Amino acid sequence: MTVQAIPQNAAPNHELPDLIWPEKSGDIPDWIYTDPRVYELEQKRIFQGATWNYVGLEVEIPKRGDFIRSYVGSVPVIVVRDLREQVRVFENRCAHRGAEFCKSYRGNSRSFVCPYHHWTYDLTGKLAGVPFRNGVDGKGGYPEDFNLSDHNLRSLNVTVLGGAIFASFSQDMPSLEDYLGPELYGEFTTIFSGRKLKMLGIHRNVLQGNWKLYQENLKDPYHATLLHTYLTTFGLFVAGNKTGIVADKDGRHSALLNAKPEGRPDNDASKAEIRSFKAAMQLADPSILEFNKEFDSPWTSSAITIWPNLILIRQLNILSLRMIVPQGPNEFMLVWTAFGYEDDSPELEQHRLRQNNIFGPGGFLGIDDNEALRFVQDGIKRSLPRHGVASLGKDVEPMDTVITDRAIRSMYKHYREVMGL
Amino acid sequence: MQAAAPNVADKATLRELRAAIEDFHCDYAAELDRGDIEKWPNFFTDDALYRVIARDNHEAGMPLCLMLCQGMGMFKDRAYAIKHTEMYAPRYVQHHVSLVRVTGFDGTHATAEANYTILETLVDEPTKLLQAGRYMDKFRLQPDGSLLLAERHCIFDSVIVSNCVVFPV
Numbered sequence: 001m002t003v004q005a006i007p008q009n010a011a012p013n014h015e016l017p018d019l020i021w022p023e024k025s026g027d028i029p030d031w032i033y034t035d036p037r038v039y040e041l042e043q044k045r046i047f048q049g050a051t052w053n054y055v056g057l058e059v060e061i062p063k064r065g066d067f068i069r070s071y072v073g074s075v076p077v078i079v080v081r082d083l084r085e086q087v088r089v090f091e092n093r094c095a096h097r098g099a100e101f102c103k104s105y106r107g108n109s110r111s112f113v114c115p116y117h118h119w120t121y122d123l124t125g126k127l128a129g130v131p132f133r134n135g136v137d138g139k140g141g142y143p144e145d146f147n148l149s150d151h152n153l154r155s156l157n158v159t160v161l162g163g164a165i166f167a168s169f170s171q172d173m174p175s176l177e178d179y180l181g182p183e184l185y186g187e188f189t190t191i192f193s194g195r196k197l198k199m200l201g202i203h204r205n206v207l208q209g210n211w212k213l214y215q216e217n218l219k220d221p222y223h224a225t226l227l228h229t230y231l232t233t234f235g236l237f238v239a240g241n242k243t244g245i246v247a248d249k250d251g252r253h254s255a256l257l258n259a260k261p262e263g264r265p266d267n268d269a270s271k272a273e274i275r276s277f278k279a280a281m282q283l284a285d286p287s288i289l290e291f292n293k294e295f296d297s298p299w300t301s302s303a304i305t306i307w308p309n310l311i312l313i314r315q316l317n318i319l320s321l322r323m324i325v326p327q328g329p330n331e332f333m334l335v336w337t338a339f340g341y342e343d344d345s346p347e348l349e350q351h352r353l354r355q356n357n358i359f360g361p362g363g364f365l366g367i368d369d370n371e372a373l374r375f376v377q378d379g380i381k382r383s384l385p386r387h388g389v390a391s392l393g394k395d396v397e398p399m400d401t402v403i404t405d406r407a408i409r410s411m412y413k414h415y416r417e418v419m420g421l
Numbered sequence: 422m423q424a425a426a427p428n429v430a431d432k433a434t435l436r437e438l439r440a441a442i443e444d445f446h447c448d449y450a451a452e453l454d455r456g457d458i459e460k461w462p463n464f465f466t467d468d469a470l471y472r473v474i475a476r477d478n479h480e481a482g483m484p485l486c487l488m489l490c491q492g493m494g495m496f497k498d499r500a501y502a503i504k505h506t507e508m509y510a511p512r513y514v515q516h517h518v519s520l521v522r523v524t525g526f527d528g529t530h531a532t533a534e535a536n537y538t539i540l541e542t543l544v545d546e547p548t549k550l551l552q553a554g555r556y557m558d559k560f561r562l563q564p565d566g567s568l569l570l571a572e573r574h575c576i577f578d579s580v581i582v583s584n585c586v587v588f589p590v
């Protein structure tokens with residue numbers, strides 16, 4: 001059973017004629033963050049449409065029968081390694097009466113049994129058996145024409161790249177390589193090169209904001225030098241750093257690239273604009289910001305957004321994924337996965353763990369962003385409607401400035417096409 | 422966590438220890454709830470280990486922490502970051518510590534456990550539960566008879582973090 005994919009160039013939206021996108025370039029209407037009809041349409045046209053959605057890592061399900069809970073958009077799914085070692089993704093919804101039957105974060109099983117009426121599925125999602133199919137003593141039971149194969153779990157299209165698992169409700173998808181485009185594929189495979197990964201752990205987090213604000217946040221280098229005083233104070237990122245932005249041809253995905261200068265940025269002319277810069281501060285334990293160069297890349301950080309549900313971050317020696325799970329217009333879950341490589345030395349693993357203090361819902365930067373997004377959602381949902389402004393920079397200019405909103409604008413250009421808005 | 426030697430103390434010593442540890446919890450909670458974050462590192466030894474970790478990660482053997490400090494430098498840097506570099510809405514926090522149990526004492530180190538809850542209150546919002554968890558502590562007896570934490574592992578059941586945890590647990 002498959003869901004019909006919505007083509008990339010979907011027809012204009014006639015169901016929401018009252019929603020009119022502002023004329024001015026860079027203006028973003030409030031209702032995309034708050035209107036429940038927009039939210040529902042996003043689920044259909046984006047998350048259940050022609051997109052690859054990150055659902056987990058192969059290293060989370062190394063053995064046959066291993067499974068994890070995950071999501072595609074708001075839909076709960078199970079990611080499982082079947083008996084032939086193939087990775088499968090199916091809806092976490094019993095085909096019988098709709099129960100979300102798997103309630104564990106992870107586990108290992110030979111089959112999935114819905115606890116309600118014991119319908120049993122094999123690891124490929126096929127319905128393997130139902131109790132009392134023929135009733136008892138010739139009475140009751142399912143009708144003659146009842147076919148087990150009509151009631152399999154809804155199975156998603158799956159692809160795996162370098163250990164990262166993606167799923168799609170569309171069966172007609174380009175390869176992930178083509179979906180990402182050459183630049184983003186390059187950034188992605190710098191991290192997911194096929195080298196065996198090691199899970200360090202997961203932060204599970206609910207944010208009080210619209211899910212798109214999170215994509216915007218990672219396409220917004222402007223805020224990084226202003227909101228994140230920790231970055232500027234300790235020299236990780238200042239406006240004068242060597243930087244770049246790359247995007248795919250559709251403008252959906254992007255990567256913000258940055259090369260941290262050696263030492264502290266006391267001579268950076270751009271600091272004068274930044275109120276948050278604290279010139280005199282040194283870390284009591286500077287080892288946390290040490291950088292062990294481990295990739296053949298000129299960039300010390302790469303913040304990659306993959307449409308629609310993944311942020312992939314490489315910051316110094318932090319490797320981290322953030323999966324976006326929308327939960328209504330005003331809220332989303334964020335599942336942060338920190339990882340390293342199987343062949344990391346114990347020292348490097350410790351270093352990654354220490355450095356991970358920067359991110360997550362208790363992190364030096366994580367707190368800033370989570371709070372800022374909440375401020376935005378509070379403002380938008382409680383005030384009179386008014387357009388947001390994302391007009392920094394030009395759409396066509398060299399890719400080497402951070403004082404630009406171009407990646408946000410290109411995302412919304414694509415969004416409007418798919419949504420017909 | 423490195424366990425202290427199993428209990429070699431008599432019942433009276435253990436009762437005394439528990440009273441001292443309960444006093445410690447009171448002071449620790451009072452200082453954090455008052456909001457004087459730069460005093461927080463003073464509750465730890467110079468070589469202390471501090472971890473705030475989701476129960477889910479802890480039980481799956483995954484070491485990622487919500488907060489991790491190894492050594493006094495990292496305590497001071499977190500305190501500084503909270504006070505001077507992080508951006509967050511103003512809030513009150515309130516720690517509640519209960520069911521204190523001393524699990525071992527070897528003359529210099531005492532291991533102990535306790536349950537904790539933290540309530541958080543933001544402007545124009547009702548108070549909510551921020552964390553429910555368990556402390557697994559290792560105290561080091563100081564020459565003057567006082568206690569400092571050599572290890573504190575805060576293992577929280579409230580795995581889904583609502584927005585963020587700003588102050589230490």
Ligand SMILES: [Fe+2]
Nearest residue numbers: 217224228369
């Ligand atoms: Fe940020």
